[in-house]
Amino acid sequence: MKDYMYRLGANAKEAAKRGALLSADEKNGALAAMAAALRENSAAILAENAKDLADAEAKGVSAALLDRLRLTEERVDGMAAGLTELIALADPIGETIAQWKRPNGLEIARKRVPFGVIAIIYEARPNVTADAAGLALKTGNALILKGGSEAFRSNQAVAETLRAALKDRGLPEDLLQFVATKDREAVSILLKMREYVDVVIPRGGGGLIRFVVENASVPAIETGVGNCHIYMDKSGDIDMGVDILFNAKTQRPAVCNAAETLLVHEDIAADFLPRAAGKLAEKNVEIRGCERTRAILKDAVPAAEEDWETEFLDYILAVKVVSSLDEAMAHIARYSSGHSEAIITESYSAARRFTETVDAAAVYVNASTRFTDGNEFGFGAEIGISTQKLHARGPMGLNALTTEKYVIHGTGQIRK
Numbered sequence: 001m002k003d004y005m006y007r008l009g010a011n012a013k014e015a016a017k018r019g020a021l022l023s024a025d026e027k028n029g030a031l032a033a034m035a036a037a038l039r040e041n042s043a044a045i046l047a048e049n050a051k052d053l054a055d056a057e058a059k060g061v062s063a064a065l066l067d068r069l070r071l072t073e074e075r076v077d078g079m080a081a082g083l084t085e086l087i088a089l090a091d092p093i094g095e096t097i098a099q100w101k102r103p104n105g106l107e108i109a110r111k112r113v114p115f116g117v118i119a120i121i122y123e124a125r126p127n128v129t130a131d132a133a134g135l136a137l138k139t140g141n142a143l144i145l146k147g148g149s150e151a152f153r154s155n156q157a158v159a160e161t162l163r164a165a166l167k168d169r170g171l172p173e174d175l176l177q178f179v180a181t182k183d184r185e186a187v188s189i190l191l192k193m194r195e196y197v198d199v200v201i202p203r204g205g206g207g208l209i210r211f212v213v214e215n216a217s218v219p220a221i222e223t224g225v226g227n228c229h230i231y232m233d234k235s236g237d238i239d240m241g242v243d244i245l246f247n248a249k250t251q252r253p254a255v256c257n258a259a260e261t262l263l264v265h266e267d268i269a270a271d272f273l274p275r276a277a278g279k280l281a282e283k284n285v286e287i288r289g290c291e292r293t294r295a296i297l298k299d300a301v302p303a304a305e306e307d308w309e310t311e312f313l314d315y316i317l318a319v320k321v322v323s324s325l326d327e328a329m330a331h332i333a334r335y336s337s338g339h340s341e342a343i344i345t346e347s348y349s350a351a352r353r354f355t356e357t358v359d360a361a362a363v364y365v366n367a368s369t370r371f372t373d374g375n376e377f378g379f380g381a382e383i384g385i386s387t388q389k390l391h392a393r394g395p396m397g398l399n400a401l402t403t404e405k406y407v408i409h410g411t412g413q414i415r416k
Contacts (some may be wrong), residue, residue, distance in 0.1 A: 001181070001183055001185050001186060001189060002189055004181070004186075005179070005186055005189040005190055005193065006189075006193070006196070008144055008177050008179065009117070009144070009193045009195070009196025009197060010196060011174040011177060012117045012142040012143070012144050012174060012175075012177055012196060012197075013116070013117055013142070013196050014172075014174070015142045015172040015174040015175045016114070016116045016117050016140075016141060016142035016175075018171070018172050018175070019114065019137070019140045019141060019142055019172070019175050020093070020113070020114050020116075020140045021140075022140055022171070024091040026169075026171070027091065027137055027138055027140070028087045029169055030137055030165065030166055030169045030171055031083050031084065031086050031087050031134055031137060031138065032083075032084065032087060033165040033166075033168060033169050034080075034083050034130075034133065034134065034137075034161075034162045034165040034166070035080040035081070035083040035084045036080070036165070037161045037162065037164060037165040037168075038076055038079055038080040038083070038130065038158070038161060038162070039076070039077065039080050041157075041161045042073060042076045042077075044157060044161075045071065045076060045126075045154065045157045045158055045161065046071055046072070046073070046076065048153035048154050048156070048157040049069075049070070049071040049126065049151075049153070049154040049157075051153050052069060052150060052151050052152065052153050052154050053066065053069060053070060055150070056069055056150055061150070062254075062313075062314055064253045064254035064313055064314045064315065065124060065254050065313065065314075067252065067254055068124045068125050068252075068254045068255070069124050069125070069126070069150060069151055069154070071126055071127075071154060075127065078127070079127050079130040079131070079158075080130075082127075082130065082131055082134060082375065082380065082381040083130060083133075083134040083381075085375075085380050085381070086134050086135070086138050086380045086381065086398075089138070089379075089380050089398060091138065092112050092138075092139060092398050092399050092402050093112060093113065093114060093139060093140045093402065094111060094112065094113075095111065095112040096109050096110070096111055097110045097111065097112060097404065098110045104413050105410065105411055105413060106408055106409070106410050106413055107408065107409040107410075108406060108407075108408050109406070109407045109408075109409075110404050110405075110406055110407075111404065111405050111406075111407055112399070112402045112403075112404060112405075113140075113402060113403060113404065113405045114139055114140035114141045114401075114402060114403075115139075115141050115198045115199050115401060115402065115403055116141065116142070116198040117141065117142045117143075117144065117196055117197050117198050118132075118136055118141050118142070118143050118144070118197075118198065118199055118200075118201065118383075118401065119143075119144040119145075119146065119190055119193075119197045119199070119200040119201070119218070120132050120143065120144070120145055120146070120200070120201050120202075120203065120383070120384075121146045121187055121190070121200065121201075121202045121203070121204070121208065121212060122145075122146070122147055122148065122202070122203035122204055123147075123148035123150070123151075123203070123204030123205060123208055124148055124150055124151055124204070125151070125203075126147075126151050126154040126155055126158055128147075128203055129145060129147065129154075129155045129158040129159055129162075129178075130158055130162065130381075131381035131382065131383070132145060132383055133145075133159070133162050133176050134380075134381055135380070135381055135382070135383050135397070135398060135401055136175070136176070136383075136401065137166075137175060137176075138398055139398055139401040139402055141175075141401060142174065142175050142176075142177075143175065143176050143177070144177050144179065144190065144197065145159060145176070145177065145178045145179065146179040146186060146187055146190060147178070147179075148204065149182040152182055155178060156178055156180060159176060159177075159178035160178070162176055163176050163177075163178075187211075187212075188215065190218075191212060191215050191216040191217065191218055191220075192216075192217050192218070193218060194217055194218055197218045198218075198219070199218065199219050199220070199221060200212060200216055200218045200219070200220045200221075201220070201221045201223060201383060201384055201396075202220065202222070202223060202224070202384075203223055203224050203383075203384045204224060205224075205225070205311070205313075206225045206311060209222055209223065209224055209225055221384070221386055221388065221391060221392060221396070222386065222387055222388040223384035223385055223386050223387060223396070224256045224339075224384055224385060224387070225256065225311055225337045225339065225387065226255075226256030226257055226258065226260070226311055226337055226339040226340065226369075226385075227260050227261065227309060227310070227311050227335060227336060227337040227339070228248070228256075228257060228258065228259050228260055228261075228336075228337075228339055228340045228341060228342075228369045229259065229260070229261045229262070229263055229328075229331075229332050229335075229336065229341050229342070230244065230245050230248055230259045230261070230262050230263070230342050230344065230369070231263040231264075231265075231322075231325075231328040231329075231332070231341075231342065231343045231344065231354070232245075232262065232263065232264045232265060232268065232272055232344050233265055233325060233328075233343055233344060233345035233346075233347060233350050234265040234266075234267040234268050235345050235346045235347040235350065236265075236268070236272075236343075236344035236345045236346060236366075237344070237346060237366075238268065238271060238272050238275060240344060240366060241272060241276070241344040242272070242275050242276050242279050244342070244344060244366070244367065244368050245259065245262060245276055245279075245280070246276075246279045246280060246282075246283075247368045247370060248342070248368040248369045248370055249280065249283075249285060249315075249317055250280070250282075250283040250285065250315065251368075251370055252370070253312070253313060253314055253315055254313045254314065255313075255370075256311070256339060256385060257339065257340050257369050257370050257371070257372040257373065257385070258313070258369070258370065259317070259342075259368075259369055260310065260311055260312050260316075260317065260318060261308060261317070261318040261319070261320070261331075261335070262276070262317055262318070262319045262320070263319075263320050263321075263322050263328045263331060263332075264293075264319065264320070264321050264322065265321075265322060265323075265324070265325075265328070266292070266321050266322065266323050269292070269293075269296060269321045270296055273293065273296045273297055273319070273321075274296065274297070277297050277299075277300075280317065283315055284315055285315045285316065285317050286301060286315060286316045286317070287299070287300040287301065287317055287319050288300065288301045288302070288303040288304075288307045288316065288317070288318045288319065289301070289302070289303055289318075289319040289320070290303055290319065290320045290321060292320075292321035293319045293320065293321055296321075297319075300319065303318050303319070303320070308320070308331070308334075308335045309335045311337070325350055325353060325354065329353075329354065329357055329358060332358055332360075333358075333359065336358075336359070336360060337387055338359060338360050338361060338387040338388075339360060339361055339362070339369075339372065339385065339387050340360060340361065340362040340363075340364065340369040340372040341354075341358045341360045341362075341363050341364070341369070342363075342364035342365070342366075342367065342368070342369050343355075343364070343365055343366075344366055345365065345366070351365045351366075361385065361386065361387055361393045361394040362394055362395075372385060372394065372395060373385075373395055374395040374396065374397045376395075377394075377395050377397070379395055379397025379398065380397060380398065381397075382395045382396055382397055383396045383397075383400065383401060384396050386400070
């Protein structure tokens with residue numbers, strides 16, 4: 001296994017040298033070819049995905065997680081469209097971020113350059129294969145992908161399709177490599193390959209992300225765990241709040257920007273909670289409430305302490321009645337994963353306090369947390385949503401997959 005993984009690493013390192021020198025036209029041509037290849041091979045990709053779905057259903061995987069795994073004609077077309085959208089975005093490589101001249105005549109420029117080799121370890125979402133491949137190519141990076149076993153066939157089919165498109169364009173197919181084994185040892189080895197891998201990015205559940213961050217000697221960017229809150233303020237519009245909550249919880253419950261906890265000010269709880277519960281019942285959402293919530297919603301299940309910190313990724317919502325904005329923000333500070341938090345309010349001062357105080361990658365006023373997404377933010381596809389504070393935070397688009405280099409021009413200066 002070690003020989004196999006190190007061979008992938010060496011191949012990626014060599015391919016990255018070519019990737020860093022690709023012109024914008026070469027990269028955009030390859031992206032167009034990759035998008036076309038996905039559409040042309042859609043039937044074969046869907047056939048492999050059907051096998052993954054059958055295995056997952058046999059294992060009793062939840063409906064929400066099956067939705068993350070499932071590909072359709074529309075979703076394959078969406079993957080292709082995501083690659084095409086990258087073509088229109090400016091190529092960040094070589095961009096001069098800042099430039100200045102020192103009194104001694106040295107001209108210093110800070111430029112954007114590729115990382116080199118990026119490894120991504122991810123679970124259950126085959127679209128990540130295409131999104132990551134497109135972003136890595138546009139930024140001149142080589143990519144090693146290690147997908148989860150539940151989507152193994154789907155990921156491999158997508159990766160092989162994209163590699164063939166690279167080869168057809170005369171580019172190194174090793175700019176994109178898929179770890180073609182379900183052996184978990186491959187992940188442990190990959191996390192230690194400092195001589196080949198410049199950064200590793202995990203995308204998946206809390207267990208995967210903790211394992212990567214705690215075991216990697218390769219620099220890691222922490223992404224994805226989303227214990228997201230909606231706070232319904234006493235001044236909030238009830239109709240708006242119901243619509244936003246319903247969208248944030250049920251539009252795609254198994255994604256990291258879905259809401260997991262609702263906090264409601266006590267002054268409007270009696271009016272808001274029955275309306276919200278009635279709407280959520282359309283999707284059979286289970287409500288796990290505090291004592292005050294259950295006094296209003298008789299069918300709510302008692303909330304346990306662990307419910308406040310759980311990313312359910314399912315049709316389950318934890319609900320708590322609070323006495324003030326301060327209590328809501330204190331609850332968020334204790335249990336938030338730092339992903340996305342929202343307030344529903346008509347009060348300017350409450351909105352300002354919330355946005356300035358709550359510590360998260362994305363903070364919303366009167367909008368659904370489901371918008372925390374690279375495409376929705378105008379970045380094109382995303383590599384993940386960073387919940388840490390160093391290098392990148394929030395949806396990671398093209399710029400987040402680059403680092404910087406100082407380029408200094410002189411006329412013979414020496415330091416005295």
